[in-house]
Amino acid sequence: MPKTSEPDIPKTPSAAQQLGKAFAKSAAMAVRPPFPLSKPNWPNGVARPEEVSRLGVNYDTEWSRSYPARIVRAAFLDWLSKPVARAIAPATVLGEDRLAGLDFATNPVILAPNHASHVDTLVLLTSLPEQLRHRTIVAAAADYFFDTRVKSALWALTTAAIPIERNKVNRRSAQVAADLLNEGWSLLIYPEGGRTPDGWIQKFSGGAAYLSLKTGTPVVPIYLKGTRSVMAKGSSKIRQSPTTVIFGNPMPPAAHEDARKFASAIEDEVAKLADEAENDWWSATLRAAKGTTPSLAGPDAPAWRRTWELGRSAK
Amino acid sequence: MPRPGFVLETDKSTPPTMFWNGEGFRMEKLPSGSRVIYAPEPLKPLDDADASIQQALLNPAGDMPPLPELLKPGMRLTIAFDDVSLPLPPMKRPDNRQRVIEAVLEMAARAGVDDVVLIAALALHRRMTENELRHALGDRVYDSFAPHGLLTQHDAEDPDAIVHIGKTEHGEDVELNRRAAESDLIVYVNINLVAMDGGHKSVGTGLASYKSIKHHHNVKTMTHSKSFMDQERSELHSSNWRMGRFLKDAGVKIFQIETTLNTDTFPKEFAFLQKREWEWKLRDRVSYMGVSKALDRTPPRVARSIFNSVLSPHQMTSVQAGEVEAVHKITTENVYRQQLVEVEGQTDIFTMGLPYIGPYNVNSILNPILVACMGLGYFFNLYRGKPLVRQGGVLIMTHPTPWAFNPVHHPSYIDFFDQVLSETTDPLVIEAKYEESFATDPWYRHLYRTGHAYHGVHPFYMWYWCSHALEHLSRVIVVGGDPRSVKRLGFHPATTLGDALEIASDVVGRNPSISHFHAPPLMIADVK
Amino acid sequence: MKALVFERKVARYAASRLASTIKGSGSGAKLSPISFQEIGTPDLPGEGWHELDVVLSGICGSDLATIDGRSSRYYEDIVSFPFVPGHEIVAKTKEGSRVVIEPVLHCATRSIQPLCSPCSEGNTQLCQNLAFGDLEPGLQTGYCSTTLGGWGPKVLAHESQIHEVPDNLSDEEAVLVEPMACSVHAALKALGEDGAKVAVIGAGTLGLGVIAALSQFCPVSTIIAAAKYPHQQRMAKQLGAEVVVGPSSFRDAIRRASSSMMHGPWLTAGADITFDCVGSSSSISEALQVTKPGGRIVMVGMPGPTKVDLAPFWHREIKMEGSYAYGTESLGNTFKLAMEMIAAKGLGALVSAKYPLHRYEEAIRHAAQAGGRDGVKVVFEITTEKSRR
Numbered sequence A: 001m002p003k004t005s006e007p008d009i010p011k012t013p014s015a016a017q018q019l020g021k022a023f024a025k026s027a028a029m030a031v032r033p034p035f036p037l038s039k040p041n042w043p044n045g046v047a048r049p050e051e052v053s054r055l056g057v058n059y060d061t062e063w064s065r066s067y068p069a070r071i072v073r074a075a076f077l078d079w080l081s082k083p084v085a086r087a088i089a090p091a092t093v094l095g096e097d098r099l100a101g102l103d104f105a106t107n108p109v110i111l112a113p114n115h116a117s118h119v120d121t122l123v124l125l126t127s128l129p130e131q132l133r134h135r136t137i138v139a140a141a142a143d144y145f146f147d148t149r150v151k152s153a154l155w156a157l158t159t160a161a162i163p164i165e166r167n168k169v170n171r172r173s174a175q176v177a178a179d180l181l182n183e184g185w186s187l188l189i190y191p192e193g194g195r196t197p198d199g200w201i202q203k204f205s206g207g208a209a210y211l212s213l214k215t216g217t218p219v220v221p222i223y224l225k226g227t228r229s230v231m232a233k234g235s236s237k238i239r240q241s242p243t244t245v246i247f248g249n250p251m252p253p254a255a256h257e258d259a260r261k262f263a264s265a266i267e268d269e270v271a272k273l274a275d276e277a278e279n280d281w282w283s284a285t286l287r288a289a290k291g292t293t294p295s296l297a298g299p300d301a302p303a304w305r306r307t308w309e310l311g312r313s314a315k
Numbered sequence B: 001m002p003r004p005g006f007v008l009e010t011d012k013s014t015p016p017t018m019f020w021n022g023e024g025f026r027m028e029k030l031p032s033g034s035r036v037i038y039a040p041e042p043l044k045p046l047d048d049a050d051a052s053i054q055q056a057l058l059n060p061a062g063d064m065p066p067l068p069e070l071l072k073p074g075m076r077l078t079i080a081f082d083d084v085s086l087p088l089p090p091m092k093r094p095d096n097r098q099r100v101i102e103a104v105l106e107m108a109a110r111a112g113v114d115d116v117v118l119i120a121a122l123a124l125h126r127r128m129t130e131n132e133l134r135h136a137l138g139d140r141v142y143d144s145f146a147p148h149g150l151l152t153q154h155d156a157e158d159p160d161a162i163v164h165i166g167k168t169e170h171g172e173d174v175e176l177n178r179r180a181a182e183s184d185l186i187v188y189v190n191i192n193l194v195a196m197d198g199g200h201k202s203v204g205t206g207l208a209s210y211k212s213i214k215h216h217h218n219v220k221t222m223t224h225s226k227s228f229m230d231q232e233r234s235e236l237h238s239s240n241w242r243m244g245r246f247l248k249d250a251g252v253k254i255f256q257i258e259t260t261l262n263t264d265t266f267p268k269e270f271a272f273l274q275k276r277e278w279e280w281k282l283r284d285r286v287s288y289m290g291v292s293k294a295l296d297r298t299p300p301r302v303a304r305s306i307f308n309s310v311l312s313p314h315q316m317t318s319v320q321a322g323e324v325e326a327v328h329k330i331t332t333e334n335v336y337r338q339q340l341v342e343v344e345g346q347t348d349i350f351t352m353g354l355p356y357i358g359p360y361n362v363n364s365i366l367n368p369i370l371v372a373c374m375g376l377g378y379f380f381n382l383y384r385g386k387p388l389v390r391q392g393g394v395l396i397m398t399h400p401t402p403w404a405f406n407p408v409h410h411p412s413y414i415d416f417f418d419q420v421l422s423e424t425t426d427p428l429v430i431e432a433k434y435e436e437s438f439a440t441d442p443w444y445r446h447l448y449r450t451g452h453a454y455h456g457v458h459p460f461y462m463w464y465w466c467s468h469a470l471e472h473l474s475r476v477i478v479v480g481g482d483p484r485s486v487k488r489l490g491f492h493p494a495t496t497l498g499d500a501l502e503i504a505s506d507v508v509g510r511n512p513s514i515s516h517f518h519a520p521p522l523m524i525a526d527v528k
Numbered sequence C: 001m002k003a004l005v006f007e008r009k010v011a012r013y014a015a016s017r018l019a020s021t022i023k024g025s026g027s028g029a030k031l032s033p034i035s036f037q038e039i040g041t042p043d044l045p046g047e048g049w050h051e052l053d054v055v056l057s058g059i060c061g062s063d064l065a066t067i068d069g070r071s072s073r074y075y076e077d078i079v080s081f082p083f084v085p086g087h088e089i090v091a092k093t094k095e096g097s098r099v100v101i102e103p104v105l106h107c108a109t110r111s112i113q114p115l116c117s118p119c120s121e122g123n124t125q126l127c128q129n130l131a132f133g134d135l136e137p138g139l140q141t142g143y144c145s146t147t148l149g150g151w152g153p154k155v156l157a158h159e160s161q162i163h164e165v166p167d168n169l170s171d172e173e174a175v176l177v178e179p180m181a182c183s184v185h186a187a188l189k190a191l192g193e194d195g196a197k198v199a200v201i202g203a204g205t206l207g208l209g210v211i212a213a214l215s216q217f218c219p220v221s222t223i224i225a226a227a228k229y230p231h232q233q234r235m236a237k238q239l240g241a242e243v244v245v246g247p248s249s250f251r252d253a254i255r256r257a258s259s260s261m262m263h264g265p266w267l268t269a270g271a272d273i274t275f276d277c278v279g280s281s282s283s284i285s286e287a288l289q290v291t292k293p294g295g296r297i298v299m300v301g302m303p304g305p306t307k308v309d310l311a312p313f314w315h316r317e318i319k320m321e322g323s324y325a326y327g328t329e330s331l332g333n334t335f336k337l338a339m340e341m342i343a344a345k346g347l348g349a350l351v352s353a354k355y356p357l358h359r360y361e362e363a364i365r366h367a368a369q370a371g372g373r374d375g376v377k378v379v380f381e382i383t384t385e386k387s388r389r
Helices: A015-029 A067-088 A119-127 A149-159 A171-183 A207-215 A259-278 A281-290 A303-313 B049-058 B096-110 B130-148 B200-206 B219-223 B235-249 B268-274 B282-296 B300-308 B324-339 B368-379 B411-420 B427-439 B442-450 B458-465 B467-472 B483-488 B497-508 C010-023 C061-067 C073-078 C177-190 C205-217 C230-239 C247-257 C281-290 C311-315 C334-345 C357-368 C382-388
Strands: A091-094 A110-113 A136-141 A161-164 A186-188 A219-225 A243-247 B006-009 B017-020 B025-028 B035-038 B076-081 B115-120 B151-153 B162-167 B173-177 B185-192 B254-261 B316-322 B340-343 B347-353 B383-385 B389-398 B475-479 B492-494 B514-518 B524-527 C002-006 C034-038 C049-058 C089-092 C098-101 C154-158 C162-164 C197-201 C222-226 C243-245 C271-276 C291-299 C319-322 C351-355 C377-381
Touching: A067 A119, A067 A149, A091 A119, A110 A119, A110 A207, A110 A259, A119 A136, A119 A186, A119 A219, A119 A243, A136 A149, A149 A161, A161 A171, A171 A186, A171 A207, A207 A219, A207 A259, A219 A259, A243 A259, A259 A281, A281 B096, A281 B130, B006 B340, B017 B347, B017 B514, B025 B282, B025 B347, B035 B340, B049 B096, B049 B254, B049 B316, B076 B096, B076 B200, B096 B115, B096 B130, B096 B185, B096 B254, B096 B316, B115 B130, B130 B151, B162 B235, B173 B235, B185 B200, B185 B324, B200 B235, B200 B324, B219 B235, B219 B427, B219 B458, B219 B467, B235 B324, B254 B324, B268 B282, B316 B324, B324 B340, B324 B524, B347 B497, B368 B389, B368 B411, B368 B458, B368 B467, B368 B475, B368 B483, B389 B467, B389 B497, B411 B427, B411 B442, B411 B458, B411 C243, B411 C247, B427 B458, B458 B467, B475 B497, B483 B492, B492 B497, C002 C357, C034 C357, C049 C098, C049 C382, C061 C357, C089 C154, C098 C154, C098 C177, C162 C334, C177 C205, C177 C271, C177 C291, C177 C334, C197 C205, C197 C247, C197 C281, C205 C222, C205 C230, C205 C334, C222 C247, C230 C243, C243 C247, C247 C281, C271 C281, C281 C291, C281 C311, C351 C357, C357 C377
Parallel strands: A091 A243, A110 A186, A110 A219, A136 A161, A136 A186, B035 B514, B076 B115, B076 B185, B115 B151, B185 B254, B340 B524, B347 B389, B347 B514, B383 B524, B389 B475, B475 B492, C197 C222, C197 C271, C222 C243, C271 C291, C291 C319, C351 C377
Antiparallel strands: A219 A243, B006 B035, B017 B025, B162 B173, B254 B316, C002 C034, C049 C089, C049 C154, C049 C377, C089 C098, C098 C162
């Protein structure tokens, strides 16, 4: 199915943004009662101590891993997200058996899929094996999902999101993620750092690889297909479209010495999974062995040609 | 630490013993002094099956280089694998075959091998369905090969796909699947559920033709295989070994990969099935009662489909690869390690409860001929040394033995039952008078080749399988079986175990020794 | 004298038909237009006629059909009421010799001259004058109001109908001569088909007789028989069928014997000749399924109105032929051949029960259920009747 080009300019705010704004507005509209019923004014001339933001990467999500929150989330995932996912983006799940030998209760994994759409998390979480689904936290862009308290709480509650920096390794957020991995939580992290602007996969950054090496947790490469058709970046419309989730073999960190190389190995593996999903496992394996796996990065060419090529490669 | 097998001597205080009874169970109070033989508990599986497979492929047994050294660009590689008759019940995904074949294919891809064909080595068994192939091989392998026609099922009746390799020194015709014979390497992927499986039987039988197979699948061979679970004393195996060696000398190169499973046979809901009765917890008793009460009220068709959906949790206990005989030696040790139970001396009466499933009725019906084969062919032969029951003893088995057949899988069985067993039950007469006409019947051939039917001759093999037991026993009694079908088999129907013991008494007297074979889980009685 | 008499009573006829439909064949006897009543002895109808004392008289499938009200309306004008049924007759002459009666009432018995053309060739079963001449209409003794029948103490017979019973046959064997002659007549249609694979549907008296006759007279290669009950299967086997199976396995057995393939329920090959010794719509359908294209079906059992899909009959160019009674075969007179066969095969064992006339309701019920009660042929024994009186 050829896709038409969509310029990378934010047109309409996303559903999440709209929701956040609405909450903020309603809060502001409340009439403010006098002190001490409301907050006191800060006297002029008294220096304000520098306020540490409780949002963004500093948002504390610990409450969202408490049992009551987990129960709410489990119910939300199974009773609401699942039917919704099935309705808008029915997923064919492949390669689940590659995870069959793992005991997620004691051995967490890092899930590393490509990222094309806001529905990725929904599709992926609802496609995870039962045992993994309810002990997976999601690394979410601090600047995007954790910019207001309400949004932060919402994401933390519904997807067990934790805030991380997009493209750099923030010591604090990385430590939080590592600690959680060590505690036995599995982590869903998009190594591309954001949704693809044009359908081609962006270079994998080292976050997932770094965490894997740091904690010894294996990485499960995942290829998500078709989610961009459901809701592409920059689009606010949802179109029903089938999707495919294909899990790869867990990659133990032991074999890789540095995060960058590991990240590119993960990227290769996702490319191979894409080939497998497009064609079949054996021919993908043969091409991978010969080093001729079709690139997911697209041609190094102007935007129109990249889009053109994407249309050609998508069957 | 799993406990080894156990032989219980019953007394008045012993709780009743659970007997399998097709798609159900019976509780039977065995007379005091009877022995009940319990299978060893499941061995601990391999920690990391995939790593062990890699290890085995890279460090082959016997005179055989590591697999990657055998794989060359431009070569013809054929991967043959065991069919749906193994394991029992079918195992939870991923199946051993999938794990091993994926590992082999990864290596083949790295070596640049493009010409790869997979063959289900089903000999004269029925062709597998798509779901069964997907289950055994996994979706990845299936989707990679099936659409291109590279996932094939052996067709012993396709004249163009069979080559005659030659004759052994005993004059046995050796015929083989053409693609396999003309490949640079055959990789055989096996699951060794019982000691009979594997070795030269894998390629030598699995990829052979009727003309070749009939040299060892006959009454004479079977009565001289004591038992066919004990390779050293099995004429069936001697013949297969001759053929295997002949193939090797003829230049057919086989890289054999064998795996064994533990006896963790039934899922949690049926945990009581592999426990000793006196160790049943409340939970086991409740689930036993629940399951058997529910089954009492379930029509047979539904009960069958419930049982057919049972997937076994058994796991790999060993994997070995390399030269056929060296590999099989280790495999056999591993099977024995899991399944051998030492039993002191023979018995007058051998009792057994037959389960719903055997090798030839996966997703099907255990028809009366298969009931006979399960009892007299398989369970009777699960011994090493001497048969568990003495010469002239009595075998008592429990199974409803309905007059029911699956017409898709077992068309020639129906005719065998109606037209052959109605005339005689003597294996030698049957072999001489009827085998050829069934084996060459064009309709059975058509159904075998294009449908999912066992080969026309297959019911004969089931009956030959029984021939050692038929010769050895003086009476066979089926408790709870449909009298019509039991009589057709030449056995005695009985309503209760008490009646059966009564019927047996004029052969073995009033105070016979009784041994109950508490299987499945499978085991081999090592009779001293 | 008292005899069983069948009268034309429409209401009773309907009632017995209803009863047999609801409760099964043979149960209509009580309601049917048959009764055990006093009758006078009629005069001899003409020259060459004799009065005989009945010894044994069989109950035939066609009698049952009549009693059940199931026989075809076809026969309405070639029977005359009231009649004494019974056409399988062993009797004694005044001189005391044992005879059997060949019951067809053909030209000669009716003093018709010249004989019709079939009669002149000895094929009396095909006689064209069954309703004319000296006698009332009637296709056979036992369906004619003039001649009496076997289910009474006396019967009238024309000399052309009388066959002396050789000493080597017992009464029980002799009473089988008439039905066995039917079987022989049918089986001889396979003459000249050496090596043919033959299927026989039904293992009542006729079916067993056909099996016996085939193995006695015809060099066919394989006889495959369907028999419902174990004793029938045993006898079919003894009489010469190679393969004997239950009805549900019949098609499979023929498929195997003829190395046939299948399209749905249809064999692609099949039997060369099929003998339908039942005559029901299901047996005819079965015969069509198991007969090879271009093959033959011989209808031995008496059919009535049936519903059968004739597409295969047309498409497979199957030849269907009736086989009624007996007459003159290429090997000789059918009755003589039947006697020869009965002696050779020792068929007396087929007679499984004898009843006096007054227990006719029981006898008829037994005859209708003979197969299920391990029996084949049920007969009336008249001498016993006399001595009891």
